[in-house]
Amino acid sequence: MTHIPPLSGKTVLVQGGSRGIGAAIVKRLAEQGAAVAFTFVSSEEKARQLQASVVASGGKALAIKADSAHEQDIRDAVQKTVDAFGGLDILVNNAGVLAIAPLDEFSLDDFDRTLAINVRSVFIASQAAARHMKEGGRIINIGSTNADRMPFAGGSVYAMSKSALVGLTKGLARDLGPRGITVNNVQPGPVDTDMNPANTDFANTLLGLMAVPRYGTSEEIAAMVAYLAGPEAGYVTGASLTIDGGFGA
Secondary structure, eight states: OOOOOTTTTOEEEEESOSSHHHHHHHHHHHHTTOEEEEEESSOHHHHHHHHHHHHHTTOEEEEEEOOTTSHHHHHHHHHHHHHHHSOOOEEEEOOOOOOOOOGGGOOHHHHHHHHIIIIIHHHHHHHHHHTTOOTTOEEEEEOOGGGTOOOSTTOHHHHHHHHHHHHHHHHHHHHHGGGTOEEEEEEEOSBOSSSSOTTSHHHHHHHTTOSSOSOBOHHHHHHHHHHHHSGGGTTOOSOEEEESTTTTO
16 A cells, blocks of 8 residues: 655745754655745755755755745745645744843844744735635644743743734634634744754753753654644644643643
């Protein structure tokens, strides 16, 4: 009996897919049979390498240069995905920025950029992608356990942006549920990436706050995303699924 990958015939767009968690999501969904487009803004070499590795493995991938802070870039990325692969079934909103500073020193530029990329881009991409989605469509946002717990100073704006995703996810689930499209939010805890390496003094302080005293891997987050993208998760919507080693326990 021939094994058919669970996402065979599906098309995916990953916002922010060239490195870290995003790259792991691209690889995982491509392995499951999806054609995967993904955006990058500065890591062009990594993006091209990722595209080449997926294609070399027999998959379909397309790297698209797009700044998630710019509305037209996001809308163009959605259209380029549709043009390249003939449709759009799954959107993963992974682009994100992290600015940490004391309240007195936190710049309004950093505040605005955090909201533009962590929240506004999710709305724009979801609005644009939903116009192409049919029944069975999926929107998956990458939030943070910091939406529920911010145990150190300087992270208020980041925490706020990820809390906003919880409300946006619930609202979009209501908007799109009648069309058979699910919308969910994955909330990672500390994950070993370029943005938050596991071998720093800051990482050591976080380990003391966790039930499982280790950082997560990008692949573990990608596995949760793959579940939500797949056929078994059709009854899950409006949910925030936390994968954080007990950081919030």
